[in-house]
Amino acid sequence: MAHFEFGSGPQVLRQMNCAAVLTALRATETARVTDLMRATGLSRPTVSAAISTLMADGWVEETEAADVGSPRMGRPARVLRFRADARHVLGVDVGPHKIHCAVADLNGTVVSQIRREVTESDTPAVLLGRVEDTMQRVLDAVPVPRSSLAAVGIGTPGIVDRRGAVLQAPSVPGWDSLELGSLLSRIAPCPVHTENDVNLAVLAERWQGAGDDADDLILVQWGVRVGAAILVNGQLHRGAHGAAGEIGFVELDTEPQGVQADGLGPLESAVGTDWILRRAHDLGDASPDAAAVLRAADGGDPRALQVLDEACDRLARGLASFVSAIDPELVILGGTITLAGDAVLAGMRRHLTRRALVMPRLALSRLGDDAVALGAVRVALADAQRRLLDVYATASPVEQR
Amino acid sequence: MAHFEFGSGPQVLRQMNCAAVLTALRATETARVTDLMRATGLSRPTVSAAISTLMADGWVEETEAADVGSPRMGRPARVLRFRADARHVLGVDVGPHKIHCAVADLNGTVVSQIRREVTESDTPAVLLGRVEDTMQRVLDAVPVPRSSLAAVGIGTPGIVDRRGAVLQAPSVPGWDSLELGSLLSRIAPCPVHTENDVNLAVLAERWQGAGDDADDLILVQWGVRVGAAILVNGQLHRGAHGAAGEIGFVELDTEPQGVQADGLGPLESAVGTDWILRRAHDLGDASPDAAAVLRAADGGDPRALQVLDEACDRLARGLASFVSAIDPELVILGGTITLAGDAVLAGMRRHLTRRALVMPRLALSRLGDDAVALGAVRVALADAQRRLLDVYATASPVEQR
Numbered sequence: 001m002a003h004f005e006f007g008s009g010p011q012v013l014r015q016m017n018c019a020a021v022l023t024a025l026r027a028t029e030t031a032r033v034t035d036l037m038r039a040t041g042l043s044r045p046t047v048s049a050a051i052s053t054l055m056a057d058g059w060v061e062e063t064e065a066a067d068v069g070s071p072r073m074g075r076p077a078r079v080l081r082f083r084a085d086a087r088h089v090l091g092v093d094v095g096p097h098k099i100h101c102a103v104a105d106l107n108g109t110v111v112s113q114i115r116r117e118v119t120e121s122d123t124p125a126v127l128l129g130r131v132e133d134t135m136q137r138v139l140d141a142v143p144v145p146r147s148s149l150a151a152v153g154i155g156t157p158g159i160v161d162r163r164g165a166v167l168q169a170p171s172v173p174g175w176d177s178l179e180l181g182s183l184l185s186r187i188a189p190c191p192v193h194t195e196n197d198v199n200l201a202v203l204a205e206r207w208q209g210a211g212d213d214a215d216d217l218i219l220v221q222w223g224v225r226v227g228a229a230i231l232v233n234g235q236l237h238r239g240a241h242g243a244a245g246e247i248g249f250v251e252l253d254t255e256p257q258g259v260q261a262d263g264l265g266p267l268e269s270a271v272g273t274d275w276i277l278r279r280a281h282d283l284g285d286a287s288p289d290a291a292a293v294l295r296a297a298d299g300g301d302p303r304a305l306q307v308l309d310e311a312c313d314r315l316a317r318g319l320a321s322f323v324s325a326i327d328p329e330l331v332i333l334g335g336t337i338t339l340a341g342d343a344v345l346a347g348m349r350r351h352l353t354r355r356a357l358v359m360p361r362l363a364l365s366r367l368g369d370d371a372v373a374l375g376a377v378r379v380a381l382a383d384a385q386r387r388l389l390d391v392y393a394t395a396s397p398v399e400q401r
Numbered sequence: 402m403a404h405f406e407f408g409s410g411p412q413v414l415r416q417m418n419c420a421a422v423l424t425a426l427r428a429t430e431t432a433r434v435t436d437l438m439r440a441t442g443l444s445r446p447t448v449s450a451a452i453s454t455l456m457a458d459g460w461v462e463e464t465e466a467a468d469v470g471s472p473r474m475g476r477p478a479r480v481l482r483f484r485a486d487a488r489h490v491l492g493v494d495v496g497p498h499k500i501h502c503a504v505a506d507l508n509g510t511v512v513s514q515i516r517r518e519v520t521e522s523d524t525p526a527v528l529l530g531r532v533e534d535t536m537q538r539v540l541d542a543v544p545v546p547r548s549s550l551a552a553v554g555i556g557t558p559g560i561v562d563r564r565g566a567v568l569q570a571p572s573v574p575g576w577d578s579l580e581l582g583s584l585l586s587r588i589a590p591c592p593v594h595t596e597n598d599v600n601l602a603v604l605a606e607r608w609q610g611a612g613d614d615a616d617d618l619i620l621v622q623w624g625v626r627v628g629a630a631i632l633v634n635g636q637l638h639r640g641a642h643g644a645a646g647e648i649g650f651v652e653l654d655t656e657p658q659g660v661q662a663d664g665l666g667p668l669e670s671a672v673g674t675d676w677i678l679r680r681a682h683d684l685g686d687a688s689p690d691a692a693a694v695l696r697a698a699d700g701g702d703p704r705a706l707q708v709l710d711e712a713c714d715r716l717a718r719g720l721a722s723f724v725s726a727i728d729p730e731l732v733i734l735g736g737t738i739t740l741a742g743d744a745v746l747a748g749m750r751r752h753l754t755r756r757a758l759v760m761p762r763l764a765l766s767r768l769g770d771d772a773v774a775l776g777a778v779r780v781a782l783a784d785a786q787r788r789l790l791d792v793y794a795t796a797s798p799v800e801q802r
Contacts, residue, residue: 159759216641230726232633239728240617243759250725251718256755265758317652321722324651325631327640354657357666358560358644 014049017042019393021050022059022082026107030063030081051080058086059389084109087150088142089384090188091376093197094131094156094180096120100373101138106150106389108207108381112141113373124175128183135187150384152188153376154180155197157225159242164194167242191387193379197221198245199236200375201367202229205332207378209366214330218322219365220247222315222337226268230326248272250318271314273336279307294339308340312347319348320355327358334365415450418443420794422451423460423483427508431464431482452481459487460790485510488551489543490785491589492777494598495532495557495581497521501774502539507551507790509608509782513542514774525576529584536588551785553589554777555581556598558626560643565595568643592788594780598622599646600637601776602768603630606733608779610767615731619723620766621648623716623738627669631727649673651719672715674737681708695740709741713748720749721756728759735766 017040024039025031031039036047054060063081084107093100097120102113114134118127139146158169164181181192202219205211217231228245230237237244249265251257257266264272273290280293283303287293296304323331331352337344345362353359367374418441425440426432432440437448455461464482485508494501498521503514515535519528540547559570565582582593603620606612618632629646631638638645650666652658658667665673674691681694684704688694697705724732732753738745746763754760768775 214641216645228726232638233636235634237633237727239759240615240730240761241728241759244617244726244728246725246728246758249758250722251756254718317655318722321651321719322726324647325629325645325723325726326638327642327645327647329641355652357647357650358640358642360641 014053015392017046018050018053019390021047022054022389022392025054025060025080025082030079032077032079034077036080059083082106085111085144086148087384087388088144088148089150089377089380090135090139090152091373091378091380092131092135092152092154092184093200093372093376094127094154095197095372096157098369099131099134100369101134102370102373102377103138103142104377104381106381106384108377110374110377112138114138114141127175128180132184132187135184139187146189149188149190150388151190151380152184152192153200153379153383154184154192154194155200155372155376156180156194157197157227159246160194160196160199161242162238164192166194191383193376193383195376195379196227196229196238196242197372198227198229199238200379201334201365201371202231202332202375203236203378204367204371204375205334205365206231206234208374209371210330210332210363212330212363214328214361216326216328217330217332218245218319218326218328218360219332219334220315220319221335222272222333223335224268224272224274225264226272226315226335228319228322230322230328232326245322247318247322250321252314252317267315267318271311271318276307276311279310280304283307291336291339294337294344297343298339298341300343305343308343309347309350312344313351316348316351316355320352323352323356323358323360328360330361330363332363332365334368334371338364338368415454416793418447419451419454422448423455423790423793426455426461426481426483431480433478433480435478437481460484483507486512486545487549488785488789489545489549490551490778490781491536491540491553492774492779492781493532493536493553493555493585494601494773494777495528495555496598496773497558499770500532500535501770502535503771503774503778504539504543505778505782507782507785509778511775511778513539515539515542528576529581533585533588536585540588547590550589550591551789552591552781553585553593554601554780554784555585555593555595556601556773556777557581557595558598558628560647561595561597561600562643563639565593567595592784594777594784596777596780597628597630597639597643598773599628599630600639601780602735602766602772603632603733603776604637604779605768605772605776606735606766607632607635609775610772611731611733611764613731613764615729615762617727617729618731618733619646619720619727619729619761620733620735621716621720622736623673623734624736625669625673625675626665627673627716627736629720629723631723631729633727646723648719648723651722653715653718668716668719672712672719677708677712680711681705684708692737692740695738695745698744699740699742701744706744709744710748710751713745714752717749717752717756721753724753724757724759724761729761731762731764733764733766735769735772739765739769 020040021036024036033047060080061083063079084105087106088103091102098117100115102110104110114137116134156166159167161167169175181194185192198221215234219229221227226248228247230245248268250267260269276293277290280287285303293304297308349362421441422437425437434448461481462484464480485506489504492503499518501516503511505511517535557567560568562568570576582595586593599622616635620630622628627649629648631646649669651668661670677694678691681688686704694705698709750763
């Protein structure tokens with residue numbers, strides 16, 4: 001049992017005042033001392049002292065903002081801003097088909113990004129080399145020193161354990177058993193957080209996309225593969241083994257089918273975009289790829305709509321159980337399937353209503369392909385915030401011996 | 402944005418010292434001042450002052466413990482104990498077949514309980530009358546004033562909303578639309594918390610039963626009806642509409658079956674104990690009830706084992722999806738099905754392994770019929786703890802204007 005006493009009252013108070021001023025300043029573009037006094041309720045000397053500390057620590061600077069107020073006598077009031085560019089974070093999306101790296105400042109504004117296609121035939125070593133190369137290039141494109149990097153987030157397919165090791169990644173052969181985080185720490189001399197890609201996408205949708213403040217939320221990422229990620233009480237739910245939300249491996253049939261020859265799980269094999277293209281061809285559709293089928297469905301083509309309806313019927317069978325377990329406020333659909341637009345929403349609504357005890361709202365992803373890299377930025381930002389800025393908010397009790 | 406300053410340092414410190422002494426005292430049966438000094442690291446005057454406050458507030462008393470130490474000169478040292486009996490809580494389980502009321506002290510020790518059978522034909526008004534009567538009687542059996550009651554927890558079948566209203570309760574006709582909490586507050590002049598019964602059972606299993614410190618945990622309550630409750634990160638997951646875990650309404654078939662004529666959901670209709678008895682009779686078994694079939698399975702009867710295996714196969718189809726969504730560390734099986742003992746564990750393990758990507762541990766409920774009332778006690782205790790004891794631990798910052 002640990003007990004705490006506040007051993008250093010004045011220091012604690014000073015830190016808390018810094019936290020209050022920093023929070024007020026981050027909520028706005030720029031502010032004068034009087035604005036910060038109003039926002040925090042603190043006195044002028046207290047605000048001024050906090051600003052001095054924050055400037056010395058590199059988080060606040062004076063800026064030459066246009067004088068928007070009425071002309072006044074004497075020395076112009078200082079205009080201050082949070083230095084969001086004092087440090088940066090890097091978000092990385094490594095998939096079987098692409099690498100996407102995004103550099104963001106401490107406000108989460110993306111200041112540089114690079115997207116590269118990769119081929120599935122790349123060996124893990126080649127793929128890792130390309131990831132390193134892309135990280136180097138996106139960082140070189142930002143006019144800040146490498147030491148400015150505060151944290152890195154990486155999204156990858158597969159099951160990722162708590163230490164950041166990739167345990168199972170059926171879509172990237174050989175990718176499992178790699179300790180991505182420690183391998184990439186050569187480039188990034190800062191904490192590296194590895195996370196399942198769909199998990200990052202749901203965090204991004206809640207942050208900047210279709211998440212709509214829903215605290216209990218399921219994102220279904222529906223392409224060749226089908227995965228889901230779950231927020232419970234606004235927090236990512238990883239599960240006891242990091243395998244929560246693996247809807248692609250749900251068995252629909254009386255006799256379990258297991259993992260298919262092409263590496264797909266039973267449900268993704270029955271509803272993924274590979275199946276959608278095959279089914280369209282069976283019906284005489286000559287579309288070159290699933291994207292074309294889905295666009296045709298969006299355009300109202302009856303044959304494409306039939307294929308989509310069959311796929312929605314099947315996915316609804318798996319998703320209804322997830323909805324029964326979680327009872328989410330909102331289900332977001334992402335991935336290639338969103339090319340079908342409202343048609344996929346309507347199809348899922350039709351089939352899920354028949355199976356769900358309580359029907360959640362449905363929405364399409366708003367971030368599309370950017371979701372994973374943005375979610376990686378979000379995770380890196382949360383870490384940077386915790387290590388760099390939250391120190392002011394911590395009351396730093398002294399543990400008594 | 403609210404900002405806090407520690408406006409009243411000495412008071413805050415005194416409260417925190419009370420919290421430390423109270424925590425130390427609650428961790429043990431009795432303690433001397435020197436024991437509390439050692440446990441908290443606080444000085445003798447500080448511990449003595451805290452004890453005076455806690456005695457004045459009624460939470461601590463001197464006791465006449467046997468002098469276990471060596472004989473010593475002078476005045477014997479004071480022996481202190483936490484007054485767990487200073488207040489009480491009441492847990493109530495209202496089901497279609499029984500009412501179970503348990504009174505516990507602030508340590509969670511049950512000091513009085515009453516169990517009554519009720520019939521399904523009782524109208525909601527009659528049932529409510531019986532609940533009130535049972536609550537009166539169990540409280541009358543405890544030699545403490547009614548004003549000692551700090552909080553009440555009530556478990557009921559059905560979907561319970563955040564305000565404690567029962568929204569859907571198919572197993573107790575007319576029970577929905579009752580505001581149980583406000584109706585029963587006539588008897589209990591204290592906060593009343595209404596919660597779904599399976600939700601309470603999972604809290605109880607984690608507290609005193611088979612929960613085994615698992616943070617991600619599913620309890621499947623398997624009788625005539627089949628329900629599940631879910632802990633995520635050690636916290637009850639209710640879902641956006643209070644409907645999380647309603648596994649009995651999962652649809653297994655390609656064509657949804659909907660709620661059956663007998664009010665059962667599709668899955669519970671396909672695996673519940675009514676089905677088990679019917680199936681046993683189909684196979685020529687003459688058991689009078691499902692309990693007899695399950696006991697026969699526990700005894701190794703081949704026909705009963707076949708019925709149980711078929712039921713496990715079907716339940717595994719619904720449960721596997723829940724396992725995929727949640728990825729629990731542990732699944733606990735409760736309800737009438739536990740009469741089959743290890744046979745049901747073996748059956749579920751066999752069929753779930755074929756369908757789950759990551760297999761959780763399986764265990765039988767250890768609390769059986771007591772789980773709901775104990776969970777209700779737990780919820781009431783948590784509320785009492787928060788309102789009565791945690792006040793000392795709160796640093797009570799003064800909000801600045």
